Amino acid sequence: MTKEQVIVTAAQMRDIEGRIFAAGMPVAALMEKVARLISDRLQAMIPQGQRVGILVGPGHNGCDALVVARELHFRGDQVWIYQPFTKLKELTSQHFQYAQSLGIPCYQKLEELPSCDFLIDGLFGFGLEREITEPIASAINHFNEWNQPIFSIDLPSGLHTDTGEILGTAIRANHTFCLGLWKQGLLQDQALAHIGKAELIDFDIPLADIHAVLGDVIKVKRITAKTALATLPLPRPPVTHKYKEGHLLLICGSRRYAGGAILTGLGARASGVGMLSIAVPESIKPLLVSHLPEALIIGCPETETGAIAQLQLPDNTDLSSFSAIACGPGLTKDAMPIVQQVIASPVPLILDADALNILAQLGTIPTLQQRQAATVLTPHTGEFHRLFPDLPYTNRVNAVQTSAEQTGAVILLKGARTAISNPQGVVWINSESTPALARGGSGDVLTGLMGGLLAQIANQQTTIEDVVATAAWWHSQAGILAAAERTELGVDAFTLTQYLIKVLLVWNQP
Numbered sequence: 300m301t302k303e304q305v306i307v308t309a310a311q312m313r314d315i316e317g318r319i320f321a322a323g324m325p326v327a328a329l330m331e332k333v334a335r336l337i338s339d340r341l342q343a344m345i346p347q348g349q350r351v352g353i354l355v356g357p358g359h360n361g362c363d364a365l366v367v368a369r370e371l372h373f374r375g376d377q378v379w380i381y382q383p384f385t386k387l388k389e390l391t392s393q394h395f396q397y398a399q400s401l402g403i404p405c406y407q408k409l410e411e412l413p414s415c416d417f418l419i420d421g422l423f424g425f426g427l428e429r430e431i432t433e434p435i436a437s438a439i440n441h442f443n444e445w446n447q448p449i450f451s452i453d454l455p456s457g458l459h460t461d462t463g464e465i466l467g468t469a470i471r472a473n474h475t476f477c478l479g480l481w482k483q484g485l486l487q488d489q490a491l492a493h494i495g496k497a498e499l500i501d502f503d504i505p506l507a508d509i510h511a512v513l514g515d516v517i518k519v520k521r522i523t524a525k526t527a528l529a530t531l532p533l534p535r536p537p538v539t540h541k542y543k544e545g546h547l548l549l550i551c552g553s554r555r556y557a558g559g560a561i562l563t564g565l566g567a568r569a570s571g572v573g574m575l576s577i578a579v580p581e582s583i584k585p586l587l588v589s590h591l592p593e594a595l596i597i598g599c600p601e602t603e604t605g606a607i608a609q610l611q612l613p614d615n616t617d618l619s620s621f622s623a624i625a626c627g628p629g630l631t632k633d634a635m636p637i638v639q640q641v642i643a644s645p646v647p648l649i650l651d652a653d654a655l656n657i658l659a660q661l662g663t664i665p666t667l668q669q670r671q672a673a674t675v676l677t678p679h680t681g682e683f684h685r686l687f688p689d690l691p692y693t694n695r696v697n698a699v700q701t702s703a704e705q706t707g708a709v710i711l712l713k714g715a716r717t718a719i720s721n722p723q724g725v726v727w728i729n730s731e732s733t734p735a736l737a738r739g740g741s742g743d744v745l746t747g748l749m750g751g752l753l754a755q756i757a758n759q760q761t762t763i764e765d766v767v768a769t770a771a772w773w774h775s776q777a778g779i780l781a782a783a784e785r786t787e788l789g790v791d792a793f794t795l796t797q798y799l800i801k802v803l804l805v806w807n808q809p
């Protein structure tokens with residue numbers, strides 16, 4: 300476990316901080332250390348001699364900002380301070396007094412503020428506990444309208460540390476220096492527009508204190524490149540054969556949605572899976588053969604509407620002969636019997652797209668209780684609401700945790716920051732992605748990729764949730780790479796499939 304992986308709530312951060320202070324670290328010394336680290340980063344990013352406005356709140360977030368103000372002042376920047384509060388915490392008050400003694404201009408009224416080139420936001424950190432009211436709310440809105448880059452300390456002031464909700468209003472930062480450990484709110488979709496680029500400032504929190512507060516098993520963690528790459532089936536053993544490298548059955552497509560089946564197949568292809576079988580309605584079989592010549596395409600009898608009516612596997616094959624099954628993209632809702640059949644099978648199973656809508660119709664929780672093998676559900680927000688209409692959703696991390704606990708499945712809740720939970724409530728968050736992936740077909744690629752990985756890893760020690768997290772990371776990294784080369788508009792789902800292998804080349808370079 301690395302600190303980059305850990306995600307905490309405000310209460311957990313406060314407990315960790317409390318242990319450090321109780322062990323003898325002076326509060327003021329920690330403040331100096333943290334603020335010096337922030338100053339160093341700022342000095343690397345802001346040219347010397349700039350006009351810098353520092354927004355100071357009443358607590359220790361404001362205290363950080365005051366130490367930064369002092370450091371920038373001494374290196375020759377033209378610093379001013381906006382501090383509109385009447386009551387400050389003691390240490391904050393001392394630093395404010397010292398800043399004034401240095402002759403740094405301090406203002407309480409918005410109207411008096413001179414212009415500046417950069418703003419540093421130290422109004423509130425994880426101590427924000429209620430909605431921001433006037434006059435601070437107006438001040439924040441005002442700063443958001445200035446067109447100066449804003450650097451937020453710990454988190455943009457106004458965001459709820461755990462849920463990422465906007466408490467009245469919030470600073471829209473260009474850059475956020477998250478202090479010590481990642482705060483959960485920074486990894487929630489609703490906060491993203493306020494965070495800008497986020498970076499972790501590591502101030503040497505002892506691992507023992509993290510474990511003392513969070514336990515041995517960290518319950519909410521970030522997916523990192525290191526953890527994702529460690530789960531990939533690379534390198535392959537020198538002696539192997541195609542069936543040893545997994546046999547994936549994809550069940551997807553309809554006359555209406557043939558493209559979804561192709562994209563799912565291309566995603567699976569990139570996973571390197573040993574054998575790929577794809578069950579589709581008979582009428583689209585030739586199309587699939589032409590796109591995926593290496594796959595065994597199984598043409599199935601179809602309904603009048605062009606959905607798969609019945610799974611017709613080759614002789615001597617039944618569902619239990621596959622290492623994993625992925626079912627759903629492009630199926631249409633007419634394929635209900637097929638979904639029921641795969642749910643009854645004893646094989647690791649991914650359900651996506653129409654299979655999720657069918658599952659919702661069947662009744663999510665009672666239906667999944669029949670499952671003997673592992674199940675993965677990959678809903679987007681709309682599908683999640685259909686699957687779990689009664690679950691509160693303000694906190695996506697809690698929502699995905701509860702859904703996994705209730706169903707015994709691994710749930711991947713799609714979003715700008717995809718969250719994955721196993722049935723024990725351990726959550727992985729994919730912390731890097733790109734809006735370029737918000738496009739039809741992108742989810743089909745993920746399902747195929749994940750299915751292919753699951754099939755290869757099904758017999759090994761790796762847990763299903765590690766596979767799911769790795770697939771999510773790989774998929775979004777491909778999006779990031781493709782967007783860097785082709786812009787965020789250039790990442791159609793087919794193009795995305797072409798970038799999956801490139802991700803491995805980039806990340807495996809020494």
Ligand SMILES: NC(=O)C1=CN([C@@H]2O[C@H](COP(=O)(O)OP(=O)(O)OC[C@H]3O[C@@H](n4cnc5c(N)ncnc54)[C@H](O)[C@@H]3O)[C@@H](O)[C@H]2O)[C@@H](O)CC1
Pocket residue numbers: 312313316329330333334356357358359360361363388422423424425426427428429430431432452453454478479
């Ligand atoms: N946890 C740690 O290990 C460290 C924390 N530091 C800093 O300390 C911060 C937390 O400090 P605090 O606990 O003092 O909290 P904050 O500085 O986030 O703010 C708390 C203060 O704001 C007031 N307040 C809360 N909500 C308000 C609202 N809606 N309107 C007006 N006032 C409101 C509170 O009464 C309190 O005085 C972190 O975010 C970080 O910046 C770092 O400097 C040092 C290391």
Ligand SMILES: [K+]
Pocket residue numbers: 360420421422423424451452453454455456
């Ligand atoms: K802040």
